[in-house]
Amino acid sequence: MQYQSQAVAKPYFIAAIALFVGQIIFGLIMGLQYVVGDFLFPEIPFNVARMVHTNLLIVWLLFGFMGATYYLIPEESETELFSPKLAIITFWVFLAAGVATIIGYLAVPYATLAKFTGNDLLATMGREFLEQPLPTKVGIVIVVLSFIFNVIMTMLKGRKTAISLVLVLGLIGLAVFFLFSFYNPHNLVKDKYYWWWVVHLWVEGVWELILGAILAFVLIKVTGVDREVVEKWLYVIITMTLITGIIGTGHHYYWIGAPAYWQVWGSVFSALEPIPFFMLTIFAFNMVNKRRREHPNKAATLWALGTGVMAFLGAGVWGFLHTLAPVNYYTHGTQLTAAHGHMAFYGAYAMVVLTIISYAMPILRGRAANSNKAQVVEMWSFWLMTVAMVFITLFLTAAGVLQTWLQRISTTPMSFMATQDSVAIFYWMREGAGVVFLIGLIVYITSFFIKGETKAT
Amino acid sequence: MAILYILQVIYINREIAMATRFTKSMARNIFFGGSLFFFLLFLALTFDTNQKLPKRDNSQNLTASVIHGKKLWETNNCIGCHTLLGEGAYFAPELGNVYVRRGPDFIKAWIKAQPTGAPGRRQMPQFNFTEQELEDLVQFLKYTSEINTNNWPPNIEG
Ligand code: HEM
Numbered sequence: 001m002q003y004q005s006q007a008v009a010k011p012y013f014i015a016a017i018a019l020f021v022g023q024i025i026f027g028l029i030m031g032l033q034y035v036v037g038d039f040l041f042p043e044i045p046f047n048v049a050r051m052v053h054t055n056l057l058i059v060w061l062l063f064g065f066m067g068a069t070y071y072l073i074p075e076e077s078e079t080e081l082f083s084p085k086l087a088i089i090t091f092w093v094f095l096a097a098g099v100a101t102i103i104g105y106l107a108v109p110y111a112t113l114a115k116f117t118g119n120d121l122l123a124t125m126g127r128e129f130l131e132q133p134l135p136t137k138v139g140i141v142i143v144v145l146s147f148i149f150n151v152i153m154t155m156l157k158g159r160k161t162a163i164s165l166v167l168v169l170g171l172i173g174l175a176v177f178f179l180f181s182f183y184n185p186h187n188l189v190k191d192k193y194y195w196w197w198v199v200h201l202w203v204e205g206v207w208e209l210i211l212g213a214i215l216a217f218v219l220i221k222v223t224g225v226d227r228e229v230v231e232k233w234l235y236v237i238i239t240m241t242l243i244t245g246i247i248g249t250g251h252h253y254y255w256i257g258a259p260a261y262w263q264v265w266g267s268v269f270s271a272l273e274p275i276p277f278f279m280l281t282i283f284a285f286n287m288v289n290k291r292r293r294e295h296p297n298k299a300a301t302l303w304a305l306g307t308g309v310m311a312f313l314g315a316g317v318w319g320f321l322h323t324l325a326p327v328n329y330y331t332h333g334t335q336l337t338a339a340h341g342h343m344a345f346y347g348a349y350a351m352v353v354l355t356i357i358s359y360a361m362p363i364l365r366g367r368a369a370n371s372n373k374a375q376v377v378e379m380w381s382f383w384l385m386t387v388a389m390v391f392i393t394l395f396l397t398a399a400g401v402l403q404t405w406l407q408r409i410s411t412t413p414m415s416f417m418a419t420q421d422s423v424a425i426f427y428w429m430r431e432g433a434g435v436v437f438l439i440g441l442i443v444y445i446t447s448f449f450i451k452g453e454t455k456a457t
Numbered sequence: 458m459a460i461l462y463i464l465q466v467i468y469i470n471r472e473i474a475m476a477t478r479f480t481k482s483m484a485r486n487i488f489f490g491g492s493l494f495f496f497l498l499f500l501a502l503t504f505d506t507n508q509k510l511p512k513r514d515n516s517q518n519l520t521a522s523v524i525h526g527k528k529l530w531e532t533n534n535c536i537g538c539h540t541l542l543g544e545g546a547y548f549a550p551e552l553g554n555v556y557v558r559r560g561p562d563f564i565k566a567w568i569k570a571q572p573t574g575a576p577g578r579r580q581m582p583q584f585n586f587t588e589q590e591l592e593d594l595v596q597f598l599k600y601t602s603e604i605n606t607n608n609w610p611p612n613i614e615g
Pocket residue numbers: 128203204251252270271273274311314315316318319320321322323324328331332333334337340341342344345348349543544545
């Protein structure tokens with residue numbers, strides 16, 4: 001560890017992993033409810049499990065992004081963090097808010113939660129991914145603003161690199177677009193239109209800046225390739241991201257009441273969105289091939305390459321599959337959407353967080369890399385989780401294609417519930433792959449406790 | 458703005474051609490210029506969309522009842538199981554067109570009858586709505602079904 005204050009990243013990473021475990025457990029609960037409908041009913045209805053699953057995902061990714069930022073900004077800026085104390089305070093505030101929110105979801109009916117958390121003052125709840133009560137949303141804004149303040153103050157007193165600039169732009173974008181979660185007009189079409197300014201402009205916009213910056217940082221460290229080269233790549237990738245992704249938002253405006261011209265704008269621009277993801281993969285492999293050093297942390301390199309590949313598959317390939325309006329007309333809101341959502345979130349954002357944790361955590365624990373033994377176990381967990389996710393995606397894709405056929409294309413369309421019954425076998429297989437994913441995650445956590453010979457940093 | 462951007466791109470291209478070296482600062486300028494241009498274009502399209510919405514979004518029927526229905530929809534997290542105009546969860550049927558598929562009386566009777574308790578079947582919770590609340594929800598679903606969605610969903614099953 002070059003700077004003492006980088007140590008604040010550690011609790012963020014640990015919290016991220018802990019919440020990740022919670023996310024997967026609730027994923028498995030839902031996966032079972034898909035086939036055994038009354039499982040845990042009425043204690044944990046499906047919608048409650050879903051909120052817990054998706055909100056934990058978002059929160060652990062945010063913990064991961066913040067930890068990554070606190071780790072890399074001092075090193076990039078070549079100076080200590082402006083205020084490590086503030087970083088620790090916001091950590092506890094964020095963790096407390098996150099845990100309290102999850103307990104709220106599980107302990108009381110959602111309507112009661114809404115009533116007692118001021119939803120009547122400003123109605124923001126009950127929209128997918130933005131289910132958090134008002135105090136939680138306000139808390140997120142405060143935490144993120146204080147975090148960005150801390151980061152910018154650090155940058156101002158030190159070296160300003162392209163990586164830290166891109167990272168901070170991404171984080172500012174994250175904060176700015178989150179503000180649209182407070183806008184919930186009565187007009188459903190407008191509600192949906194601006195809802196996507198949070199969801200789409202996050203994952204297919206500003207978060208990609210964060211993704212690119214973190215990956216670029218790790219690649220410089222593990223390959224020793226010249227910064228000039230890496231940063232040029234980074235700029236080109238994020239340029240492609242924003243010039244395709246912003247107008248690409250239109251792929252969500254086909255059927256929600258917006259004008260029909262979005263079918264053209266959305267299809268054309270979002271069809272180009274795989275380009276930056278493809279470049280990301282090429283970039284990662286290129287840098288590793290041109291490496292100027294053999295970094296002892298092989299696991300981190302594997303995660304970095306895996307992020308490139310899986311982000312391209314999940315976002316690029318599976319996104320493209322249903323992004324053209326004539327296709328989306330039939331696949332909109334089916335299991336195909338879920339297939340894509342899973343692989344894209346895992347491949348891009350879960351994996352980039354696991355990449356930086358893999359690189360930084362050993363250093364935070366006083367060694368350049370983990371022992372060989374620990375790395376082998378970690379690489380096993382990489383393959384278990386990643387292959388499980390590939391299969392989850394494939395099974396959901398099969399379910400989605402059949403669903404589209406039986407319910408929407410066939411000349412004798414079946415009802416939704418009848419269709420669900422006929423594709424149940426794929427839900428069982430998805431649940432099986434999900435169990436393998438959980439095993440992978442357990443193996444991953446085990447790898448942190450495996451000793452063996454290591455070199456000091 | 459657009460013209461400025463195009464000029465900038467041409468200028469940069471010439472610079473590349475002349476120097477035959479694509480520097481980091483060029484990459485950065487293209488990033489800022491390109492992103493800004495497409496963001497402004499997006500804002501322009503959004504402005505135009507807002508102009509055209511009143512003809513499509515059924516907002517003339519946003520009565521107090523519909524507005525209250527939307528709030529009930531949200532505060533009971535219906536989107537956590539169902540899709541509405543194809544967005545939401547994929548566990549339970551599309552409700553954007555349920556008013557057309559089932560009609561008001563069926564919808565009310567259905568909500569009142571939950572959960573079915575049929576073993577192994579997916580369950581919907583009991584929300585204990587009053588008659589007025591049921592009416593508001595139905596009005597909200599009616600309003601939603603009358604939004605111009607470019608003919609989505611493909612058929613009545615949603
Ligand atoms: C890492 C980047 C991405 C992530 C994390 C992501 C995630 C998601 C998620 C979670 C949804 C479902 C939203 C909902 O619940 O309604 C979704 C929908 C969608 N995504 Fe992505 N996505 C990414 C990139 C892309 C790309 C690059 C494309 C196009 C090439 C794309 C095309 C789509 C489309 C067309 C839908 C709508 C599906 C429907 O109509 O039901 N996505 N995405």
